[in-house]
Amino acid sequence: MPQHAGGSLSDALFSADSVRRIDQFVIEQQGVDGFDLMQTAARAAFRRLVVRWPGVEPLLVLCGAGNNGGDGYLIAANAVRHGLAVHCIAVAPTEKLRGDALKAWQKAVADGVEVQELADISEPELVSVFEKVELIVDAMLGTGVSGAPREPFAAVIAHCNRSGRPVLAVDLPSGLNATTGAAEGEVIQAATTVTFIGRKVGLYTGQGAAVCGDVVFEALDVGAGVAESDENPVAILRRWKSVLDWLPKRSANAHKGRFGHVLVVAGDRGFGGAGLLAAEAAARSGAGLVSLATRPEHVTAALARCPSAMVHGVIHGSELPALLDVATVVVCGPGMGQSAWGQQMLQQVVESGKPRVLDADALNLLSSRAPISADNQILTPHPGEAARLLNCVVPEVEADRVAAATKLQSIYGGVVLLKGAGTIIASGLNPVDIAGGSNPGMATGGMGDVLSGITGALYAQMPESPACAAVLGAAVHLEAACRASADKGYMGLIPTDVIDALPQVLREAEPASKRSKGAE
Structure with missing residues (x-):
C-alpha cells in the first residue's frame, strides 16, 4: 500500500483560480470558442434540470453580470425553446454585461426570453414571482466573487431560501467561496449544483457540504485541457467506493497476528463509554487484537459489552508500559479527561514512540504543551480541538479548512484528519484528501470515538501507510x-448503530471466495 495513492482526474478538486486558468487555457491554447463553451455548459445544466425535475414550470432564472449570469441566460433560452414558462430576472443590470455574457443575454432575448431588470421590480412584485414559480435557477455569483454577497444579491438570496422552492445552482451556490467552502454572508441553499470544467474544492467541505445539495460534475469534454494546463489540484475527492480496494487483502490461512494489536487508552471516571466505543469500533474494523486500558471501575461494563477486547484497569501511568510494549498502534484520548490520570496516560503513550492515533482529550492536552511532531501519529481533531492546537478560534479554522489541516500537519507531522462535513486528511503531501459526503446524524457525542477506533484498526493493518489508513x-x-x-x-x-453497520460496509471489500472455505 503506497503512502498516498493518487486519484483520477475526475476526482481532482481545484481552487477557483485554477479553474479559471484552466478555462482560459482551453479557450486560448486549445482554440475552443468561449461562447460555444458557455452554450455547452448551459445545455448540460438544462439537461440535469429536466432529469431531476421533469416537466416542472414555471422556472425563475436569476442572472448576475459575469459568465455565471451568461450561463443563466442560456439556460433560460433552452427552457423557452422546450416550451417551459420562464421568469428571467437580471439581478445585475444588463448594461454591465460584457463579452460572452453579453452574447448570452442577446441570444436569450432573440430566442424569446423576457428578461426583467431587478431594479424595475417592486418588492411585492418580486415576492409574487417567488410564490408563482416551482423551481429557481441560481446563476448570480460565480467563482470570481469572494466575501459576503452585496446588495441586491444578498436580498435575492434570502428570498430564494425563504421561498421553499428547490434551487439548481449553476457552477456553485451564490455566496459560497469556491476554494474554501466558507460562506461569509447569505448563501443559496441548493438542491442540486451543476459544476463545470473542474470540481471546486469548496463544494465538498465546510459550508459547501451543507448548501450544494447533490453535486453534479460536467467536464464539458475539456478533460484534455485540464490535464495539459498543468494546474495542480488542491485536493483529491475520496469516497468509499473509490478506496475500498485499499484495504489489505487476507489470505485463506490468515491469523490474528497479521492484523495488528490496537491498544485503546481511554475513559476516565464518568467517560468509560468513550473508550468502549473506540475499542469496539477497532474490533469491528479488522484489528487482530484489541486491548482497552481504562479506569478499573469500567472493566466489568466493558467486558460485558465487548468480550473480544482485553480490558485492563489502570490506576497509574506506570502500569501502561507493559501494555504498550505489545501494541502495534495506540488509540489515545477518547474520554480520557485532562486530569493527572489523563496526563500520565498521554505521557506514557508519547514516550513509548508507538504509532498512535490521538483524539479528543489527548489533543486538548497536546495543545497545552510544546508541539510534539512525529511521522507515526494520526491526529483526529474536530474544529474546536484544531482551533486550540493552532491557538486560534473555530471560525478561523472553518474559514479555510484545507489551510487549517495543512498548517496543523506542518506543526505536528504525521497525518491530520480534520473532522467535519468534508473531512480533510493532510499528510504533508500535495494534494490533500477530502472524504466526500456528510451525514447530519453524526452530529452526536461518541461518533469521534468510533472514528478513532476504526482509524486505529486500519493503521494497525497497514502500519506503513498512515495516510491511507486515515x-x-x-x-x-x-x-x-x-x-x-x-x-x-x-x-x-x-454511535453503536455505526459500529453495527461496519461489517456490512467492510464486507464489500472482501472477495466472496475468501469469506469462508469449508471442507469438501
Whole structure:
C-alpha cells in the first residue's frame, strides 16, 4: 500500500483560480470558442434540470453580470425553446454585461426570453414571482466573487431560501467561496449544483457540504485541457467506493497476528463509554487484537459489552508500559479527561514512540504543551480541538479548512484528519484528501470515538501507510453512518448503530471466495 495513492482526474478538486486558468487555457491554447463553451455548459445544466425535475414550470432564472449570469441566460433560452414558462430576472443590470455574457443575454432575448431588470421590480412584485414559480435557477455569483454577497444579491438570496422552492445552482451556490467552502454572508441553499470544467474544492467541505445539495460534475469534454494546463489540484475527492480496494487483502490461512494489536487508552471516571466505543469500533474494523486500558471501575461494563477486547484497569501511568510494549498502534484520548490520570496516560503513550492515533482529550492536552511532531501519529481533531492546537478560534479554522489541516500537519507531522462535513486528511503531501459526503446524524457525542477506533484498526493493518489508513477510516466511518441512518434516520442515530453497520460496509471489500472455505 503506497503512502498516498493518487486519484483520477475526475476526482481532482481545484481552487477557483485554477479553474479559471484552466478555462482560459482551453479557450486560448486549445482554440475552443468561449461562447460555444458557455452554450455547452448551459445545455448540460438544462439537461440535469429536466432529469431531476421533469416537466416542472414555471422556472425563475436569476442572472448576475459575469459568465455565471451568461450561463443563466442560456439556460433560460433552452427552457423557452422546450416550451417551459420562464421568469428571467437580471439581478445585475444588463448594461454591465460584457463579452460572452453579453452574447448570452442577446441570444436569450432573440430566442424569446423576457428578461426583467431587478431594479424595475417592486418588492411585492418580486415576492409574487417567488410564490408563482416551482423551481429557481441560481446563476448570480460565480467563482470570481469572494466575501459576503452585496446588495441586491444578498436580498435575492434570502428570498430564494425563504421561498421553499428547490434551487439548481449553476457552477456553485451564490455566496459560497469556491476554494474554501466558507460562506461569509447569505448563501443559496441548493438542491442540486451543476459544476463545470473542474470540481471546486469548496463544494465538498465546510459550508459547501451543507448548501450544494447533490453535486453534479460536467467536464464539458475539456478533460484534455485540464490535464495539459498543468494546474495542480488542491485536493483529491475520496469516497468509499473509490478506496475500498485499499484495504489489505487476507489470505485463506490468515491469523490474528497479521492484523495488528490496537491498544485503546481511554475513559476516565464518568467517560468509560468513550473508550468502549473506540475499542469496539477497532474490533469491528479488522484489528487482530484489541486491548482497552481504562479506569478499573469500567472493566466489568466493558467486558460485558465487548468480550473480544482485553480490558485492563489502570490506576497509574506506570502500569501502561507493559501494555504498550505489545501494541502495534495506540488509540489515545477518547474520554480520557485532562486530569493527572489523563496526563500520565498521554505521557506514557508519547514516550513509548508507538504509532498512535490521538483524539479528543489527548489533543486538548497536546495543545497545552510544546508541539510534539512525529511521522507515526494520526491526529483526529474536530474544529474546536484544531482551533486550540493552532491557538486560534473555530471560525478561523472553518474559514479555510484545507489551510487549517495543512498548517496543523506542518506543526505536528504525521497525518491530520480534520473532522467535519468534508473531512480533510493532510499528510504533508500535495494534494490533500477530502472524504466526500456528510451525514447530519453524526452530529452526536461518541461518533469521534468510533472514528478513532476504526482509524486505529486500519493503521494497525497497514502500519506503513498512515495516510491511507486515515482516508479509509474517514470513508468507512461515513459510509457506515449512511447505511445506519438509511434504516434509523438521522435524529435517532447513535454511535453503536455505526459500529453495527461496519461489517456490512467492510464486507464489500472482501472477495466472496475468501469469506469462508469449508471442507469438501
